Amino acid sequence: MDIEGSDWRLGGFTGSAECGIFKNCVAYGDVSSTVDGWEPKVGGFFGESLAAVEAEYCHAAGGVTSASSEYEAGGFVGTYAGGMYSECSFDNEKNPGLNAAGTGELESGITGEAGSLVMANICEDYYGSHQYSTELTVDKQPTCTEDGSQSYHCERCGDKKDSQIIPATGHDWGKPVWEWSEDYSGATVTFTCKNDNTHQEMPQVTVTESVVREATCTTDGEKIISLPQPSTAEPIQTNRK
Ligand SMILES: [Zn+2]
């Protein structure tokens, strides 16, 4: 849920935390304060935190915006006036430049992390586990020569498990293109891959000749020129004087 407020002490979970133990709690939405005249105390989770507060495994997943140019908002706590924190996180991708606490000396216990990691924390600390899809998702498409991979993704946070290799597909060679030398003494052959036409092979061609009939003064002779490799090549017959 997104929160917008026009009074001070605005937080994604609680505006003012005076005392109490907060465990495994989540503030999902964006927090937006329109207060610009005095200290707005706006944070992703708590607007203000006082000394008797303890928070563990709590996470703020939203973006925090404050209309005040004088007072910094906090990614997690707007104004830190005390309290004990451990294993808490906020999204520092949505809140570039924001500290865990906007004002006040917070020493430790809240870390800014990438959005996907905050969502993974929420899976583990709030839901108790990831929610993996039953279908595999391709993480990397295989190519002709390189293996790809696929895995099961968590539908909430994108965490991946059971990564499997998708074998390289191998080349899919199209029809060979032959080119004879002018006197039929040699030839080249080019194979082009149907998956990627920059994949080409030109295997060595060995031409063999066998004379079927010698030419005489008045009749043509005949010889067969054949191409024993590659194996897909058709032997080619030609008549020469
Ligand atoms: Zn997850």
Ligand SMILES: [Zn+2]
């Ligand atoms: Zn290929």
